Amino acid sequence: MLIRGNQIKTNTFREPTKAEKAAPVKNEGKKERRELFPKLNFSNDKAVKIIGLFLLLLAIYFFVAFTSYLFTWEEDQSYVIDANGGWSNLFKTSEELKSNGVLNPDIQNWAGKLGALFSHQFIYKWFGISSFVFVFIFTVLGYRLLFKVKLFPVVKTLSYSFFLLIFGSLFIAYFHSFIGEYPHFLEGEFGFYLNRLLVAQIGSAGVAGILAFSALTTLVIAYNIDFKLPERKRKQDSINHIDDDEDIEVEEPVYQRNPIRRTESVVEDELGSEEISIAQIERTPFQEVVPQSQNIPVEEIIKEQENPIVETEFEIPINRPPANKQNRQREDLPLETIVPDPEPEQNSAQEAAEPEFTVQLSEEEAKAKELVDQFGTYDPKLDLSSYTSPTIDLLQNYGVNKIAVDADELEANKNKIVETLNNYNIEIDKIKATIGPTVTLYEIIPAPGVRISKIKNLEDDIALSLAALGIRIIAPMPGKGTIGIEVPNRHPEMVPMRSIITTEKFQKTEMDLPIALGKTISNEVFIADLAKMPHMLVAGATGQGKSVGINTILVSLLYKKHPSQLKFVLVDPKKVELTLFKKIERHFLAKLPGEEDAIITDTKKVINTLNSLCIEMDQRYDLLKDAGVRNLKEYNEKFVNRKLNPNNGHRYLPFIVLVVDEFADLMMTAGKEVETPIARLAQLARAIGIHLIIATQRPSVNIITGTIKANFPARLAFRVTSKIDSRTILDTGGADQLIGKGDMLLSTGSDLIRLQCAFVDTPEVDQVCEFIGGQRGYPSAFMLPEYVGDEGEGGGSKDFDPDDRDSLFEDAARLIVMHQQGSTSLIQRKLKLGYNRAGRIIDQLEAAGVVGPFEGSKAREVLIPDDYALEQFLENLGK
Numbered sequence: 001m002l003i004r005g006n007q008i009k010t011n012t013f014r015e016p017t018k019a020e021k022a023a024p025v026k027n028e029g030k031k032e033r034r035e036l037f038p039k040l041n042f043s044n045d046k047a048v049k050i051i052g053l054f055l056l057l058l059a060i061y062f063f064v065a066f067t068s069y070l071f072t073w074e075e076d077q078s079y080v081i082d083a084n085g086g087w088s089n090l091f092k093t094s095e096e097l098k099s100n101g102v103l104n105p106d107i108q109n110w111a112g113k114l115g116a117l118f119s120h121q122f123i124y125k126w127f128g129i130s131s132f133v134f135v136f137i138f139t140v141l142g143y144r145l146l147f148k149v150k151l152f153p154v155v156k157t158l159s160y161s162f163f164l165l166i167f168g169s170l171f172i173a174y175f176h177s178f179i180g181e182y183p184h185f186l187e188g189e190f191g192f193y194l195n196r197l198l199v200a201q202i203g204s205a206g207v208a209g210i211l212a213f214s215a216l217t218t219l220v221i222a223y224n225i226d227f228k229l230p231e232r233k234r235k236q237d238s239i240n241h242i243d244d245d246e247d248i249e250v251e252e253p254v255y256q257r258n259p260i261r262r263t264e265s266v267v268e269d270e271l272g273s274e275e276i277s278i279a280q281i282e283r284t285p286f287q288e289v290v291p292q293s294q295n296i297p298v299e300e301i302i303k304e305q306e307n308p309i310v311e312t313e314f315e316i317p318i319n320r321p322p323a324n325k326q327n328r329q330r331e332d333l334p335l336e337t338i339v340p341d342p343e344p345e346q347n348s349a350q351e352a353a354e355p356e357f358t359v360q361l362s363e364e365e366a367k368a369k370e371l372v373d374q375f376g377t378y379d380p381k382l383d384l385s386s387y388t389s390p391t392i393d394l395l396q397n398y399g400v401n402k403i404a405v406d407a408d409e410l411e412a413n414k415n416k417i418v419e420t421l422n423n424y425n426i427e428i429d430k431i432k433a434t435i436g437p438t439v440t441l442y443e444i445i446p447a448p449g450v451r452i453s454k455i456k457n458l459e460d461d462i463a464l465s466l467a468a469l470g471i472r473i474i475a476p477m478p479g480k481g482t483i484g485i486e487v488p489n490r491h492p493e494m495v496p497m498r499s500i501i502t503t504e505k506f507q508k509t510e511m512d513l514p515i516a517l518g519k520t521i522s523n524e525v526f527i528a529d530l531a532k533m534p535h536m537l538v539a540g541a542t543g544q545g546k547s548v549g550i551n552t553i554l555v556s557l558l559y560k561k562h563p564s565q566l567k568f569v570l571v572d573p574k575k576v577e578l579t580l581f582k583k584i585e586r587h588f589l590a591k592l593p594g595e596e597d598a599i600i601t602d603t604k605k606v607i608n609t610l611n612s613l614c615i616e617m618d619q620r621y622d623l624l625k626d627a628g629v630r631n632l633k634e635y636n637e638k639f640v641n642r643k644l645n646p647n648n649g650h651r652y653l654p655f656i657v658l659v660v661d662e663f664a665d666l667m668m669t670a671g672k673e674v675e676t677p678i679a680r681l682a683q684l685a686r687a688i689g690i691h692l693i694i695a696t697q698r699p700s701v702n703i704i705t706g707t708i709k710a711n712f713p714a715r716l717a718f719r720v721t722s723k724i725d726s727r728t729i730l731d732t733g734g735a736d737q738l739i740g741k742g743d744m745l746l747s748t749g750s751d752l753i754r755l756q757c758a759f760v761d762t763p764e765v766d767q768v769c770e771f772i773g774g775q776r777g778y779p780s781a782f783m784l785p786e787y788v789g790d791e792g793e794g795g796g797s798k799d800f801d802p803d804d805r806d807s808l809f810e811d812a813a814r815l816i817v818m819h820q821q822g823s824t825s826l827i828q829r830k831l832k833l834g835y836n837r838a839g840r841i842i843d844q845l846e847a848a849g850v851v852g853p854f855e856g857s858k859a860r861e862v863l864i865p866d867d868y869a870l871e872q873f874l875e876n877l878g879k
């Protein structure tokens with residue numbers, strides 16, 4: 001049996017044995033001490049109430065004693081002073097007191113002898129009348145414990161009270177020192193001597209300063225008071241002053257963020273109303289934040305690379321009458337923004353009224369809490385606690401990432417676009433360029449009245465005039481009032497995987513399954529969450545970057561996940577693409593029990609694996625149901641908090657990512673047998689953490705069938721050969737216009753994003769796998785549930801049971817009769833079935849008497865001559 005995580009570790013999720021309960025291994029010393037001095041159990045309601053009551057009574061007693069002291073201190077003076085015995089007088093008789101020199105043994109304090117002694121101690125010896133603060137503290141605490149009502153927050157109360165005690169005592173002492181030379185009960189001896197000490201060191205002015213400073217500091221801490229100077233009149237918002245002729249650089253901050261030097265030549269047009277501004281761009285090379293040194297763990301890299309979003313604006317001179325006055329006035333209208341008030345600060349009175357909220361733990365939760373207290377939360381990583389994620393130096397640094405589009409190229413393209421459009425009488429208001437790694441996006445704002453479809457139809461003409469392949473027109477740009485024309489750069493930039501992995505965006509992402517796909521057209525790093533997608537279809541003609549794309553996805557997951565959190569099921573009928581990942585079998589791969597290879601290349605095994613994944617899916621759903629949660633995340637959270645008992649079959653569930661390369665190949669050989677489990681997984685596996693990535697070279701409709709397509713909302717298209725293929729994969733054209741080499745379009749249902757795929761070369765993948773494979777792994781790959789396939793049933797039984805017929809029995813019979821050819825491969829091909837199933841159907845047809853027996857290489861004889869006879873035959877069979 002596979003050793004499941006943490007069975008032999010401290011992490012073990014099991015109830016402590018009797019022996020352990022009796023004599024826990026760790027912290028013996030501490031435990032004993034705990035038994036000697038049992039901790040006050042605040043969940044014991046009675047004890048809490050008793051303490052609360054006691055504190056309240058103490059507060060009343062102190063209040064009476066202290067108040068009385070203010071009036072009776074003189075009478076009781078001789079009783080309480082140390083010279084006459086002080087606290088030791090408490091248990092002396094009147095005679096003894098008198099003999100000790102106490103003038104008045106009959107105590108006047110309303111709280112008796114003890115009250116007099118306490119008051120003397122607190123008020124005279126310690127803090128003076130500030131000692132009343134103790135009455136307040138006891139009241140707040142007692143009230144809280146007895147009535148479970150929070151008058152004031154406890155910690156705040158204690159800290160402010162402490163401050164008031166010292167401050168009050170010193171404050172009174174300071175002012176009293178100007179009229180008296182001896183300690184007085186107003187400030188207490190503590191305040192008196194503290195003031196004297198401070199005055200001797202820093203003088204009266206210094207003490208005054210300290211008092212003022214501490215008072216103001218406390219006000220700032222408590223109420224965050226503002227020290228405001230009278231405000232100067234601010235400049236009016238610049239938005240009201242924008243001159244009509246002024247060029248508004250809306251996206252100026254972009255330049256400031258980037259290491260770009262920009263010089264502008266502005267040429268006034270003769271008309272004076274419009275201007276041409278051509279930005280010339282010089283850039284410093286795009287710098288990676290990672291130091292070039294080797295062996296840097298990824299975790300240490302935190303700074304995100306600046307995204308060198310490069311935007312250039314061209315304004316086209318157009319001889320048009322100035323906009324009418326009304327419009328201008330509308331433009332001049334100041335924009336009023338209403339900012340909602342920040343949330344009012346929590347007021348302490350409100351806090352005081354807040355009712356006590358206690359949560360009663362259920363038995364199950366209490367047990368979980370006990371286990372967590374004893375063993376800590378379950379740590380799935382503990383089994384491979386020494387595992388380290390691959391280091392960044394395993395990935396190549398392909399030189400500096402420099403966008404090689406110069407101003408001349410931009411200018412030339414701009415001119416050609418404008419010229420072409422002008423040839424077709426299309427006027428443009430403005431044109432803006434955003435330079436990406438492979439393409440530059442020219443956004444144009446057409447003059448009012450220009451029909452969008454007119455520009456869209458000129459796609460080929462613009463491509464011709466620019467003499468460039470891969471031009472894509474987006475009309476209109478979603479969310480912007482512009483039309484986009486994507487023009488490939490003369491020297492496209494490669495996006496190394498390393499430059500993506502090192503970004504802060506990737507390092508700090510909180511996504512469950514982050515995949516670093518590459519960069520967007522505006523040169524921003526693009527990271528998607530596979531867990532949210534939740535499945536992805538990848539298509540692209542051969543040599544356009546599909547395999548690199550799959551490697552990129554796998555490598556980004558390897559950089560981000562621990563082997564306990566993620567398992568891959570890799571299907572590679574081509575047998576060459578995914579073999580690199582064999583090295584990480586004992587860390588990240590899953591396989592069927594008894595299989596030798598974790599990477600599946602055989603069609604029959606693929607069917608078994610897919611069915612096994614369906615079983616895993618069903619099992620996971622049962623576990624989720626039992627745990628009363630809705631998805632994998634909640635389930636694992638519950639398991640980690642030891643709320644699920646492994647003895648009931650619960651286990652930590654890693655994400656499973658199924659990657660199928662060359663899906664077309666599988667569909668051709670196994671048809672429905674592959675399609676059905678894949679469709680089932682795609683439909684249901686989202687919540688239980690099984691995600692599918694399916695890649696194909698040929699995105700034709702018989703490969704990417706309706707059922708499959710409907711369940712794969714995320715589609716990634718590399719360059720395909722025809723518009724039809726593009727439509728099949730993306731439901732729209734565009735993929736046929738890509739330029740290859742990792743240029744791709746990602747459709748996530750609603751959006752279509754053009755991306756340049758990050759590049760990771762085979763040796764890099766190899767090194768990453770080597771790095772992982774070289775570390776201690778699990779004893780074997782992750783075991784999927786056993787699936788008993790239908791191998792060996794090809795012979796079939798000759799006894800025909802009409803009720804046990806295959807659902808496609810009748811279709812197969814019609815097919816065979818129509819073709820008058822009793823061949824298994826015919827059924828296989830036309831009904832898109834696997835060999836096993838087709839074989840089973842032919843056996844059933846033989847048993848039913850539709851075809852004759854097996855005749856070696858020859859097709860079986862068909863025993864029913866035509867359709868009519870067959871329909872009658874089937875009708876009788878049904879009866």
Ligand SMILES: Nc1ncnc2c1ncn2[C@@H]1O[C@H](COP(=O)(O)OP(=O)(O)OP(=O)(O)O)[C@@H](O)[C@H]1O
Nearest residue numbers: 494541542543544545546547548741742757758759
């Ligand atoms: N993201 C990329 N950046 C730069 N170059 C790339 C990128 N992706 C692919 N290429 C280039 O294209 C070549 C082919 O890529 P890849 O092997 O991924 O194609 P493919 O679509 O998988 O082909 P096949 O289906 O035949 O396996 C690579 O060797 C590489 O030179």
